[in-house]
Amino acid sequence: MAVRPADERVRDFSEVDTGFSREEAIAEAERCLQCKKPLCIDGCPVGIDIPAFIALIAEGDICAAAGIIQQSNMLPAICGRVCPQETQCEERCILGNKESPVRIGQLERYVADFARKEGVLPPERGKNTGKQVAVVGSGPAGITAAAELAAAGHDVTIFESLHKPGGVLTYGIPAFRLPKDIVDYEINRVLSRGVRLLCNHVVGRSITVQELLAYDAVLLGTGAGLPYFMNLPGEHLNGVYSANEFLTRINLMHADRFPLYDTPVIRGSRVVVAGAGNVAMDAARAARRLGGRVTLVYRRREKDMPARAAEIAHAREEGITFVTCANPVEISGETVVTGVSCVKMNMCEADESGRPSAVPIPDTQFVIDADIFIQAIGQGPNPLLLSLFDSISRGKAGNVIADADGKTSLPRVFAAGDVTTGSATVIEAMGAAKKAAKAICRMLQD
Helix, strand or coil, X not given: CCECCHHHHCCCCCCCECCCCHHHHHHHHCCCCCCCCCHHHHCCCCCCCHHHHHHHHHCCCHHXXXXXXXXXXXXXXXXXXXXXXXXXXXXXXXXXXXXXXXXHHHHHHHHHHHHHHXXXXXXXXXXXXXXXXXXXXXXXXXXXXXXXXXXCCXXXXXXXXXXXXXXXXXXXXXXXXXXXXXXXXHHHHHHCCCCEEECCCCECCCECHHHHCCCCEEEECCCCCEECCCCCCCCCCECEEEHHHHHHHHHCCCHHHCCCCCCCCCCCCEEEEXXXXXXXXXHHHHHHHCCCEEEEEECCCHHHCCCCHHHHHHHHHCCCEEEECEEEEEEECCCECXXXXXXXXXXXXXXXXXXXXXXXXXXXXXXXXXCEEEECCCEECCHHHHCCCCCCCECCCCCECCCCCCECCCCCEEECCHHHHCCCCHHXXXXXXXXXXXXXXXXXXX
16 A cells, blocks of 8 residues: 655654555455455454455445445444454465465455445444443444444443543544544444444443443443553653553644644653554654654564554654664653663563563663653553442453453443453454444343
């Protein structure tokens, strides 16, 4: 897929990828082998009939292709942009054994963008059942569950604590990867099914747990919004951010347009980001667009980075410096950040993740000058909401324990997405939400 030139795109937050043309999409679709046993479907957490929609693209019937996708996924323009297809559906593509796999994600994005411009309508809502379901959180899990439950005819109310819906789609992923008008459009399509959305509603304040449990069923889809910290000396200094806060200020609260919007963010000329996942890349690339000279520090090797290969490549193209096999150990400064002390790391035997265990090398400390230090080392479920559900079972990491159908230890309470797994991908949260919604429907039919 074509991308905007790096020297141009670092000056704004507009989308980097420019998408397929009609001709390119049809040519790519024609590469599909239409396997008798399509493994690509097994690799899709939401079970899209991938060969069917690709065949329709090859025939030039893009609206029909959109209809196929919408049967399984109400957020296709989002998934086509941010899902790691290279480790899911595309990894299973048989064509990938001899050449590059069919670019399924980019085809999904093309179809979704075409359908948006042509005004293709979403599937109709099912016959009303009279059952009421509360969904807490409007991120990928909450929105997906709401769409499935509304399609089954249930009355769905979403309770969102922030002033805009979307969860990580809105506050986390930057607009240069996921334009916010696309997020708004796809969420509004779900709401058009009769789903009720209540923003600025905090469970425990705006609505009590007892009132919530009065619904016929409850689904918790509150994500993983609690950032993890490295607990380094100097973490109290001005200029230290979690990636969660840094990205929320920019994406949700428009700090990139301060003072037009009254949410400030420090615009450092020297930025250090710790981590190498997609969130770390997002934070680094956002800081670059705010004018910073950005260094990303990762304790393992570049080939061990968990971020998508495309995001790593884009970050490098945009001038971000990678310092690998190093780990921050201290933040320098009196009241504000002036530097980040790091130590070099030795790669030892593989750990449980299959990546080499990183061990500090004595007497190898060095300092990177910095005005801003952003920690992007992961996040987990927010304990404040979950603590209100006294008897709900939780794991050591604070995550809600749920079975394969999303059932929790509380009757009629289900959970899906990052609140159960910790930080994961958008599509994995959506897949879990679909399973939970189906389990809720079965329960409400009994």
